[in-house]
Amino acid sequence: MKKNTLAVIALLGVTIAWGASFVAMKPAMDKIPVYDFLAIRFTIAAGLMILVKPKTLLAFRGPTLKYGMILGVVLGFAYITQTIGLILSTAAITSFVTGLYVILTPVLIWLFFKKKPNAVVALGAILATVGLGFITIKDATFDFGQIWTMLCALGFALHIAGLSRWSPGKDSYALTVIQLATVALVCWIGAIPDGIQAPLDGEVWFAILFSAVFATALGFFIQTWAQSIMDASRVAIILTMEVVFAALTSVAVGQEVLAVQTIIGGTLMLIAMLLIEWPRKDSKPDELVYEPMAH
Numbered sequence: 001m002k003k004n005t006l007a008v009i010a011l012l013g014v015t016i017a018w019g020a021s022f023v024a025m026k027p028a029m030d031k032i033p034v035y036d037f038l039a040i041r042f043t044i045a046a047g048l049m050i051l052v053k054p055k056t057l058l059a060f061r062g063p064t065l066k067y068g069m070i071l072g073v074v075l076g077f078a079y080i081t082q083t084i085g086l087i088l089s090t091a092a093i094t095s096f097v098t099g100l101y102v103i104l105t106p107v108l109i110w111l112f113f114k115k116k117p118n119a120v121v122a123l124g125a126i127l128a129t130v131g132l133g134f135i136t137i138k139d140a141t142f143d144f145g146q147i148w149t150m151l152c153a154l155g156f157a158l159h160i161a162g163l164s165r166w167s168p169g170k171d172s173y174a175l176t177v178i179q180l181a182t183v184a185l186v187c188w189i190g191a192i193p194d195g196i197q198a199p200l201d202g203e204v205w206f207a208i209l210f211s212a213v214f215a216t217a218l219g220f221f222i223q224t225w226a227q228s229i230m231d232a233s234r235v236a237i238i239l240t241m242e243v244v245f246a247a248l249t250s251v252a253v254g255q256e257v258l259a260v261q262t263i264i265g266g267t268l269m270l271i272a273m274l275l276i277e278w279p280r281k282d283s284k285p286d287e288l289v290y291e292p293m294a295h
Contacts, residue, residue: 007226011238014219019245021207021215022091023255025083028207034083036197038076039187041208045216046180049173052221059174067166068175071159072182078155079183080190085149090256093135095246096266097149102240102273103128104157112161121276128272134265176220236277243270 086094103125106117136146167175199205227235247266250256
């Protein structure tokens with residue numbers, strides 16, 4: 001089997017794991033506080049990455065440590081708001097709305113770094129906005145629970161914009177581990193006021209281990225390897241399948257029934273993501289790929 005074919009299959013496996021992690025987490029979040037769940041998840045993920053490559057600890061210094069911690073705080077905000085949004089909504093809708101980061105990232109880069117987005121991004125933003133309207137506005141009322149997930153999308157977009165500025169020239173593996181460890185630290189601090197609570201049953205432990213091992217640590221390994229042998233834009237297109245697998249998995253396990261309105265809105269948002277990620281003749285070789293580091 002060719003390396004590129006194997007990479008495509010592996011990346012599809014990652015998107016399935018990312019989509020399934022939303023479904024696995026949904027029932028577990030009724031049994032453990034958000035901060036405790038995320039603290040344990042990211043502690044395990046960071047620990048696994050250190051075990052695989054212990055020498056990465058030697059790179060925990062200087063700008064790599066400084067910017068890794070800053071990015072980790074932003075990433076922690078994104079995951080906390082995403083998990084709260086998941087509690088208040090469904091796995092499919094949370095995944096679709098999280099995908100707004102694809103639209104928000106070029107807008108933030110325009111605001112912060114003065115890199116004006118092109119017409120394709122503008123069209124994608126319009127499609128995504130219409131799609132979001134289908135998902136969040138029902139019976140002439142707005143689902144305010146989605147505000148948390150919108151904040152999550154903003155957090156991921158800020159994180160990617162920060163990576164585009166601070167990651168060049170740094171040890172990407174060490175930078176990632178620092179970010180994951182910082183997310184864990186932020187969440188441990190958040191868990192202290194209510195008292196740290198350990199997982200109570202197998203369902204919670206399954207959700208934690210699945211999201212830590214497959215959706216975070218292993219997902220990062222595969223994504224990094226795939227991007228070393230494939231065009232970044234192709235990788236990004238494949239990774240957008242996450243939202244599809246989240247919806248399919250939630251329906252398959254009987255966690256939800258997708259309304260026609262949600263399907264229409266989700267389809268428009270997926271088209272918007274693909275529109276922005278798809279390689280174009282005017283794309284630059286070093287053009288930023290709008291994807292979160294890990295899920």
